[in-house]
Amino acid sequence: MKKTTPQTVKVMNRELIINELRKHPKQSRADLAKKTKLSKPTVSEIVRELIDEGLILEVGVGESSGGKKPIYLTYNSRFQFVIGILIENDTIHYALGDMNGEIITSYGQKFPRYSEGSAIIDTIEKQVRKLLEAERITFEKILGMVVGVSGIKMDTEEIIRSSPTIKWGNINLKKELSSRFNIDVIIENDVNLMTIGEYYKGQGQNTDNFVYLFIGNGIGSGLFLNKKFYKGANNASGEIGFMMIGDRESEKKELGVFENNYGLIGVAQRLKELNVRIENDKGDSLLEILQNNQHHPKVKEILDDTIKHWAKAVINLISIIDPEAVILSGELVNMNEQSMNYFKETIERYVPQMPEIKVTTLGIKAGIYGAFHLALTDFHVAGFKYKNS
Known part of the structure; x- marks a missing residue:
């Protein structure tokens, strides 16, 4: 000692x-x-x-x-600040937080699907500098930055593997951002951050064991077991997009079989192949489009098949983990009453014990709160060090 x-x-x-x-x-x-x-x-x-x-x-x-x-x-919760960034589907979400983990300001910015990683980094640098300039905050006041990305992170070289919407290549995202901003940076899976955010701020509060399920272009889940976030031996726990669910095997190495078939990109491709006139005057989500056009037998078939296979993944998770609750997010929040009933009934028919099914109330903010929590936990908080030591 x-x-x-x-x-x-x-x-x-x-x-x-x-x-x-x-x-x-x-x-x-x-x-x-x-x-x-x-x-x-x-x-x-x-x-x-x-x-x-x-x-x-x-x-x-x-x-x-x-x-x-x-x-x-x-x-003084504004003595220092943290930056949270979440890259989800085709949007980069930026947020500035105080030392209590509360959001000061946030906004999202779209980017073209399958962008190069270098272009994404350039965009992040430009927007972060713009954000701090607007809030009149210098980098000396930034405790650190946490970035949530889709896909598996992540080996010892901090290279991102299997991202569904960005061509990262061999870019070391942590090293690139750290060098450009000269601050501490953590790169974490986006769904992991959302899961952490739900535990501290959302539907996972006061719940010891739960599964967080996200359906987007990719598919992922996060686990809290005995009040602790579980990452697995290789930081890849919850990567259920790689479950063998679906008839068509993945043609893209960055996508698993399940998300290739039943992620938004896979479902949209099946819809495109129908050559059926689809009504979408309101800018609805993909699931809402299916639900609003299910008078077409083929559209109804795709809708029911998609809901059924999303339920199958939950059945598999429940059978292994036996959670108190399953928290739904991403495209799942757009299920109407009919779809939700079909989803729950399918699950209940096969699981040994039905957990509570909850829908996130935080949405994408869950990932931002998770990023803030990680930053405040892992980075050195000013003031805990005696100034003359």
């Missing part, structure tokens, strides 16, 4: 005070002394330093209980 020094003790005490104010804002110095069990002089000295550094703010005066009026303190 390392020898405890006055400096390490001070670092620990700073961390105690900062974490207490992050969890419970608007406390006085006396409140902090009681909660942290530190002496009042120690608390006063550390609070003074943290106020000087900008990590703590004085936010008002309380009522006196006979002596001096207490001054309330709070953690």
Whole structure:
């Protein structure tokens, strides 16, 4: 064990005070002394330093209980910031978050399907600089960036494998972005981030074991088992797009058999082959188009077949994991009442125990919140290090 020094003790005490104010804002110095069990002089000295550094703010005066009026303190959640980026289907989603993991601003930008990885990186650089400039924030204030991408990440060289919409090639995305921005960067699977976001902010709260299922151009799932996110031996757990579900084997090495048949690209291709006039005046999703045109027997056949095979994947997952809940996202949120009933009935017919079926309320924001959580967990938070150490 390392020898405890006055400096390490001070670092620990700073961390105690900062974490207490992050969890419970608007406390006085006396409140902090009681909660942290530190002496009042120690608390006063550390609070003074943290106020000087900008990590703590004085936010008002309380009522006196006979002596001096207490001054309330709070953690300055905008002392630093995190950037979350989610690349999903044909859209790059950008978000800036504070140190409480809340979204300050966010927006999405479309890109052409099958773009080159280098073009995507150029776009990300341009948009991130534009975002920070609009918010008048310098890179010195950025704790780090987390980027969610479709496909399997990811070997020891940080090369992205099997992405359904981007030609990454041998680009090391983490290295490229780190060098362009000079900040810490984490690259993570997009569905993994969504799963983490649901656990902390969405339908996965207070649920120990659940499956998150995303249907888009690709198909993926995320797992929380015994309150812990499960990634697998090679960071590829939940890659259910590679399940052997569907008659046609994958013709593209970047797609698994299941997503080749029943991801949005595969279903759209089958619809295109029908040569049936399809009504879509409202810019609906692919599933909504199928549901709105199911008076055509062939369209109805594709719709029912698609829903049935999506249900088959859930049956397989439930049979192995026995989760408390399955959270649906992506194209699954567009199921109408008839489709949802067929989906649930198909599952219930075959599983040993039916879990609760939930629909995400966060949508794409689940991935952003997951990115923020990962950044705040993995990156060094300013203030936890004593400035003279």
